[in-house]
Amino acid sequence: MGSDIYKGFVNVGKGQVHYRICGEGPPIILLHDSPRSSVLHLPLLKYFSKEFSAIAIDTPGYGNSTPLKKDEQLEIVDLANALSETILGFNLEKCPVYGFHTSSKILLEFAARHPNRVSLAIMDGLSLPDGDTDHDFIANYMRPFKITNSGSYLAEEWTRVRDFQRWFPWFLKSGKTRLLSNQRNMEFMHAYCMDLFMAGPHFSDAYAAAMRYKAAKVVPKVEAKSVFMARQDDVLYPFLDSLPKNLQANCSVERLSSDIEHWKLRLLELFRENSSSNSAKNFIPPNPLSNPLEGNLITKGYVRTKEGQVLIRRCGNGKKIPILFLHDLPGSSRGDEGFIKLLSKDRIVYAIDLPGCNDSDKIKESNPKKYIDSISQVITELNLEKIDLISAGISTSLAIKFSSLYPDKVNKIVLDGIILGNESYRNEISKNYLTDLKPKIDGSHLHACWHMIRDHSIQWPWYDGTKNAIRRIDPELDAMNIHARLVDTLKQWSNAYDPIKASFEINTEEILPKLKQSTLLIYGENDPKYSWVEKASSLINQCKTYNYCADKNALATNILSYLDDS
Template sequence: MTITRHFVDVGTRRVHYRRAGAGPVLLMVHQSPRSSAEYAPLMRDWSRHFTCIAPDSPGFGQSDPFADLDASIEAFADGLVAFLDALGIDRVAAYGFHSGGIILVNALKRHPSRFTALAIGGYAIWTPEERRIFSDGYLPPFRPQPYGEHLTWAWNRVLEQTWFFPWFAVEPATRMSVAHDDPVRVDATIRDLLDSGDAYRTGYGAVLRAARDIPAPGEPTAPVLITASTGDPLQDHIDRLGTLPPQWSACKVATPDEHQQVSVTYLAQFALAGPDRLGEAADEGFFRISVPGYDGLIHWRGSRGAPLTIHGPGRGLELLPEAALAIDLPGHGLSDPWPGEPPVDAASWTRVIEAAAEVLDARDVVYEAMPVGDPDRLFPDFQPDRFGAYLTRAWGIVRAGHLFSPWYEAKAENAIAFAPADLAPDQLAIEHRALIRSSAAREWLIARRQQEE
């Protein structure tokens, strides 16, 4: 089932969400520090039963953060209900895993009329000692450093959070049974963490500080199911839940697949139809292009009818703040990649650009300048590796690119003019993120050079 992507304005914040399927609506709230991207496989499965709606929580994925870096769990709950308002959804069944479940239970407490039922994957009941341990070291600042040191920390922190819980307590007693060393899985979380930056502490912190929001046994409430599978560090918390309201139930299950099957069966009893049309921003979003060689979603931003700016290889529209209208090319930014190997012929890229210009009513097409140098050396492979070296390799390329042209010829005769602000870590972080998102930078450079001949 196809997943589409959208933006909608919620007050002063822009929120990104994914959508898939048809039928009754199911809201899906992700854990921290992930984004709605983690639900893509589940959405493809559950979209057989529901219209799945999965937003990026404030400060995660592509959603704007709260201005208050100490926002509470109540702010996240209210923000979720405001998102429903922006989409035109009155009442909804919802699913949340870990942090997403904490947010949903608080939202149910504050806005009981908005939810028909919840299914939760693991609900944390922290002891005072656990809260103390978490407050001491669970959420260190995450800020870009001049030479990319933060990337080494991020890789190992994400990897070892499946080895130990909490991740920083490296002791025999804290080892987990679900340890892995899969670089693709680590990379998925790393990319979400890079999108959040230091804002990851806001959402994570709100959840860790959250009080137990389970209603009193006699209090009226919508039905809720809480399950946790073997290997989930929150499975033991099932025993900490205490007496639940009659409409609530909780149990331990053997596998993640069983948790998902129990949850979807439960939610199917309570999901309701939604509006015919969901809210969406007028100046940013995604549209599908189907031309020979490419069928995928293209991310765009700006004013329809303006000249369309096309970014250079290894870049994206977020690096074109002055452009009146821009897109991410296939295999760049937030747009879908090319199917299979990206093409190097100019005709394939031109078809996509012309189709995008037609959709956006662009008056003209303007191209960013192309870098000089050997495409193979300018854009080496950035596939995730076991130790995360691809992250620091990309950071070094971005930094050197402000000092030499081409970046790989660090010689006096290749030095280029620069301003110290060009090397500000926050700016390098944006360029670094664009570079590692680019799976077709080399091919776009070759094709563009063909166009210019």
């Protein structure tokens, strides 16, 4: 595995926990604070990778991990039990675990309940507040993350991201609460914002649970080998003085200087001392795509290609020819999960997040051939001999090109929103199809992205304000779907244009007459998005059309009927 950082999912119950991993050797696990994700530990993963399989997991409800479902509010015990199941999901008996700030409380409860499952628990920055729980403080600090139809939440949440770095607590703005530190750079601000936006309405799950948690009552009960530590520059450093005096024999307290390098070295020493050289030395995480979640659930995993990792969604079972689904651009296939489930009634559906989208690694030299090669490698890695290929919007060009180059791999093709046109027309759309997404200190990039995505359902192309561009349809303006697509577009804002550019470089009109596969074209009346369907149908030798009327169930039923028709 070397020094490269890879991403993965591990199946836990009816959901999945996302993680990042680097290195080889005995496994160690790193937990992040709230509302962050495993992105927080990227530097530590590299640092520990020389001797360990360093794993940083996304707490359930954060990053890409499935939120925990419970009728009542979540508590630390729920997250501790989820951690136990996650470690079991990795097929590990025990290993060292490091927790930071809020996650140190998850680790504390885990160590108390499962002392035989952790070889060392390192709790860095454990808060031990006095007195009763201040519910008013929690309510103010954890102001709900409410995704609105108007997009007004974007300004509120970007302001909160900035204020998190300015005051503590962020909602009490005074000279006394001002944090005396330099303003964070835009790279940090964007990463923090994406973590907060990924958690969304779940951002307070672990955060609020940690504030309610009475750690001081649990500390004396911990029998697992544990270290309570903090650096002097940590705002929670004073809580080391609040630790109970009657710690168990296996527990110790370490007060560290503000020196980052000394802190990392001390962690490395602790991991060395408490990792078994024989236990899971050649640790290999399980592959969730080969052992998917049961029922009609989406299972996510990564496939490695020459260009990097590609995120895959899998759903369904059955012996019929599997479907490969390519999503519209920009964004990912996350917003298509409901449709993917409808298509998976009696066959397996695999949905690719194209390279450079969401959490799929970018392609270094972006061109159509690289994307086609990536799709081909995914099919090979999934051991698929033949597929039915479904694509939407901009990615239809990639589907057409792939089908022409690999006729023996593709059985039938379904194209929803095919785009033709000469080079001049395609270049004009290509250069305007993505708004400026570069993160800005005023947060305007969030609004620009949100309106771009929303306008896709209102006019086509989205940037065309003339009456000829009006889509006379019932627009799909679900706030949660717009939010998901916004997040999955902005995660790799600097790479979002690459697959769009590559797709528009393909001259589909030249390829269509050469297609050997039967093809179904989806169209909609009074919708300029489908203005090329009539011409495309005249160019394809074996072609059928279907009029889509905003009924996803009917669309899925007709597509499956077409695929089954011999």
